[in-house]
Amino acid sequence: MNRKYRKTVIAGNWKMNKTPSETKEFMTAFKAILPKGRWCDVALCVPAVCIPTAVRAMRETRVGIGAENMNANASGAYTGEISADMLTDAGCKYVIIGHSERREMYGETDADVNAKVLTALNAGLTPIMCCGETLEQREAGVTMEHIAMQIKMGLRGVSEDKIRKVVIAYEPIWAIGTGRTATPEQAQEVCEGIRAVVRKLYSSKNARAISVLYGGSMNEKNAYELLAQPDIDGGLIGGASLVPEKFVKIIEAANQPTE
Ligand code: 13P
Secondary structure: OOOOOOOOEEEEOOOOOHHHHHHHHHHHHHHHHHHOOOOOOEEOOOOHHHHHHHHHHHHOEEEEEEOOOOOOOOOOOOOOOOOOOHHHHHHEEEEOOOOHHHHHOOOOOOHHHHHHHHHHHOOOOEEEEEOOOOOHHHHOOHHHHHHHHHHHHOOOOOOOHHHHHHHEEEEEEHHOOOOOOOHHHHHHHHHHHHHHHHHOOHHHHHHHOOEEEEEEEOOOOOOOHHHHHOOOOOEEOHHHHHOHHHHHHHHHHHOOOOO
């Protein structure tokens, strides 16, 4: 982390877990133990039907609610889809875009991700744009090429004045839900590489200001060490964000000294 130049963001991704009733229970317990300090931004990205409950519960707190996906189009005949306006009107501040599960299971391409990032920014949502390599790509030594391609494609057309509103999440696919976390060094190397890509595309100032998160089996035990890395500005947390005590411990790990 480097709190001098950029925001630290701890974001949960509930995926397809918890009903609205369970959301209410979680929020009550979470609110009761939420740390008081203001050292990082906290986001919880929840299933669409849980958004109203989550927004209502977190209204007077600093926790922003987000969605896990959205459609790039403004409105129309897209049965089952949700637009950016619907999300903002429901009180969302964030939206996860291009999670590897959506890319792998629902065929989302870099072009889809790009269209969604642009739509989210126009609507005033903070896109949490995900990237990450497979184990095969890592073993073949093409991790950074792959990530650079995802970043360049995902950010196409994002203007100089909007780039700082984008949050990038590095999530190695082999580390998601596997309990196999990237080492702090591995995660740092790629997050630093992502910042270098942003530097090339934009400027040093913008690269320094953008928040790059790590995701993939981040938990209350390994968060401190991961967040101690200079280019890891937070986390995108799956499993551990479903348990208030664990998620709070990760938020607390963001309250460590930085340069
Ligand atoms: P886990 O923390 O469960 O590995 O999930 C990571 C993730 O995919 C967050 O988006």
